[in-house]
Amino acid sequence: MTAVAKTRRDIVTLARQLIGFESTTGNVAQIEACLSFVEEYLSEVGPIHLKQYRSNGVPSVIAEFDHSKTHDLLMIGHLDVVLGSPEQYEPKIDGDRLIGRGANDMKGQVAALLVLMKNLATLDPLPNVAIALTFDEEVGGDNGAKYLVDREGYRPKFVITPDGGGDETWEIVHAEKGVRHVRVTCPGKAAHAAYSWTGENAVTKLLDMHHAFVAEFPPLDSEIEYWHPTCTLSKIEGGTSANSVPATASVTLDIRLVEAAQHDWVERLLTTHFPGCQIETLTACHPVNTPADHDEVVRFTKVLEVCTGQEPLVRHSHGASDLEPFARAGIPGIDVGIIGGDVHGPGEWASLDSLVVLHDTLYAFITNERKSQ
Numbered sequence: 001m002t003a004v005a006k007t008r009r010d011i012v013t014l015a016r017q018l019i020g021f022e023s024t025t026g027n028v029a030q031i032e033a034c035l036s037f038v039e040e041y042l043s044e045v046g047p048i049h050l051k052q053y054r055s056n057g058v059p060s061v062i063a064e065f066d067h068s069k070t071h072d073l074l075m076i077g078h079l080d081v082v083l084g085s086p087e088q089y090e091p092k093i094d095g096d097r098l099i100g101r102g103a104n105d106m107k108g109q110v111a112a113l114l115v116l117m118k119n120l121a122t123l124d125p126l127p128n129v130a131i132a133l134t135f136d137e138e139v140g141g142d143n144g145a146k147y148l149v150d151r152e153g154y155r156p157k158f159v160i161t162p163d164g165g166g167d168e169t170w171e172i173v174h175a176e177k178g179v180r181h182v183r184v185t186c187p188g189k190a191a192h193a194a195y196s197w198t199g200e201n202a203v204t205k206l207l208d209m210h211h212a213f214v215a216e217f218p219p220l221d222s223e224i225e226y227w228h229p230t231c232t233l234s235k236i237e238g239g240t241s242a243n244s245v246p247a248t249a250s251v252t253l254d255i256r257l258v259e260a261a262q263h264d265w266v267e268r269l270l271t272t273h274f275p276g277c278q279i280e281t282l283t284a285c286h287p288v289n290t291p292a293d294h295d296e297v298v299r300f301t302k303v304l305e306v307c308t309g310q311e312p313l314v315r316h317s318h319g320a321s322d323l324e325p326f327a328r329a330g331i332p333g334i335d336v337g338i339i340g341g342d343v344h345g346p347g348e349w350a351s352l353d354s355l356v357v358l359h360d361t362l363y364a365f366i367t368n369e370r371k372s373q
C-alpha cells in the first residue's frame with residue numbers, strides 16, 4: 001500500500017472510531033473513553049509528547065514534538081459533539097460522504113490531525129507544531145481553548161482550527177464577530193395602576209432607554225453579509241400583575257461586534273443610555289480579526305489552492321469559534337472549512353476526499369515553512 005493510500009485509510013478508520021463515541025457535554029464516561037482512545041493513539045507515535053490538562057474536570061490534550069508554549073503553529077480540534085440520534089453514532093459511508101454525528105464538526109478533521117502528527121513524526125528535524133484537542137467547544141470553550149490560553153499561557157505564533165465547514169466550497173475564515181451579552185435592570189416605583197401618576201413605570205422607562213440605545217447601531221438591512229455591529233433584545237422581564245405599575249424591569253441584549261475597540265464603544269453607550277440602571281455583562285467574547293493579507297493566511301490559501309485545484313473562499317463569519325481566546329491574546333488564526341454539510345443536523349456529513357486534502361494541505365503548509373526558513 002502506498003503512503004498516500006495508507007494516510008487515507010488511517011483517516012477514514014480513525015474518523016469512524018471517533019464518531020462512535022457519544023462525547024456530548026456531560027457524558028463523562030464517553031468523553032473519558034474518547035480521551036483515552038486519542039491519547040493511546042498518539043502515545044504510540046514515538047517522538048510525540050503528550051500533556052493532559054483538566055479544568056473543572058474537563059480534559060484537554062496537547063500533542064507536540066518539543067516542549068513549548070510558543071509553537072510555530074497550533075492546530076485546534078474539539079472532540080465534543082452536539083446531541084445526535086443513536087444511529088448518528090454509527091458512522092456510514094456513502095460514496096465520498098462520511099455520515100455521522102461529528103463527521104464535519106469535527107471528528108473527521110481531528111482524525112486528519114491525528115494522522116498528520118503521525119506523518120510529521122518521521123521528519124528530521126521535527127517541526128515545532130502541536131495539536132490541541134478539547135472537549136467543550138460546543139458550550140463555549142471556557143475549560144478548553146480559553147483555559148489553555150488564559151491559564152496555561154499558550155502563545156503559539158499562528159493558530160488553525162479546521163472546525164466545521166462550508167458546503168461545496170473550501171472556506172478560510174479570517175474574521176469572526178465578538179459577542180457581548182448584557183443584562184440591564186431598571187428601577188421604577190410601584191403603584192396601583194388606578195393611580196399610575198404616583199408611580200414610575202420601569203418597563204416603559206427601560207423600553208424608551210433601549211430605543212435610544214439601539215438607534216446608535218447601524219440600521220439593519222438585508223445585506224447578505226451584514227458586517228456591522230448588531231444589538232438584539234433577546235429577553236425582557238417586568239411587571240407582576242395587570243393592575244400594578246411595574247417597580248422593576250430588565251432586558252437582556254445580545255450585542256455582536258466586528259472590532260475589538262467596539263467593546264469600549266458599547267461600554268460608553270450603555271453608560272450614556274441607561275443612567276441609574278444596573279448593567280451586568282454576562283458574556284464578553286473578542287472578535288477575531290486576522291488580516292486577510294496576513295502572510296500565513298496568504299501562504300495557507302496558496303497551499304490549499306494547489307491541493308484542491310480550486311480557489312478557496314476567504315471570508316468572515318458571524319459565529320464564534322475556539323479562535324476567540326487566541327485573538328484576545330493577539331494571536332492570529334484562521335478557521336478552515338472543509339467540504340461537508342448539515343453541521344449539527346441529522347444528516348451531518350464530511351467529504352472523505354476533503355479530509356485527506358486537509359491533511360495534505362497542513363502537511364505541505366508545515367513543511368514548506370521549514371524549507372523557507
Ligand SMILES: [Zn+2]
Pocket residue numbers: 078105106137163164
Ligand atoms: Zn465545531
